[in-house]
Amino acid sequence: MTEIEAVRGEELSQALVGLAHHVLHLFNDIGRGYDLTAQQTELVCAVIVRGRVRMGDLGKIMHLEKSNLSGLVDRAEKRGLIVRARDPKDRRVTWVELTEEGHSVAMRTHGDVTERLRRLVGELPAEDRRSLTTVVERLATA
Amino acid sequence: MTEIEAVRGEELSQALVGLAHHVLHLFNDIGRGYDLTAQQTELVCAVIVRGRVRMGDLGKIMHLEKSNLSGLVDRAEKRGLIVRARDPKDRRVTWVELTEEGHSVAMRTHGDVTERLRRLVGELPAEDRRSLTTVVERLATA
């Protein structure tokens, strides 16, 4: 690796970290308007795009230990945003679903998040946007 | 906006969130090997690439409120990783610097993080990597 490539690698690293903060901070910014924490906001957004989700899958999506997720879901349930439902076929499994209020909040927060991301990405030329989509999806599935 | 573009926008949003988690979770994974939390790991990495940093700038870099940063720096200082230094020219300003131990830890964790990011990005074809670099840097400065 040449020195120039090393420096560019360094720049790319810092830029990726900055981008990551920017993206996850959106849940914070947007959640505040609904008196939700960043994690609660991401929780309802993650549920609404999937309809209902197993606890285990939610943990993977949000990079949370199962015990941490239990607490997060407890608090969201107390707030009336979601409910737990046992799976009748495999009673070890718990599904997370939105309440009516949770659905309403999730619709708006999720709309806000995607709008903000769209605006961020929309500032790019169309060709860059296409390559970003391709690249990010490839990374995300790697 | 066509429906296809809307769906792709949705996919891009989810992929960006997944990528953001992946990137920030690196600080978690790597810090664990040195018995550091993710935030402590990012703290020493942020300091080492800049030599020394003002509290205010650190807050912007790490997306932290000044009060939260005070606590994080307190704990890192207790652990002997960093020290605070008053700026003699503007005594309101506090600079954060690494101790010898902090420098040693930061060298290794920062090396690990950039290596992991390089590996992640390195799985891409050269052309995608170039476009990602360009795009991410443009987003990060926007």
Next chain:
DNA sequence: TATTGTTATACTCTATAACTATA
């Protein structure tokens, strides 16, 4: 008056391990 940073409080989040229930 504005800026930089700290302190105080209450709450949320996180890591770890031990535990229960189901398969």
Next chain:
DNA sequence: TATAGTTATAGAGTATAACAATA
């Protein structure tokens, strides 16, 4: 035995506001 999820505990991180020191 393995899997899905909960509980318990201690510590770390976070939001908010009030505060002190300096410019």
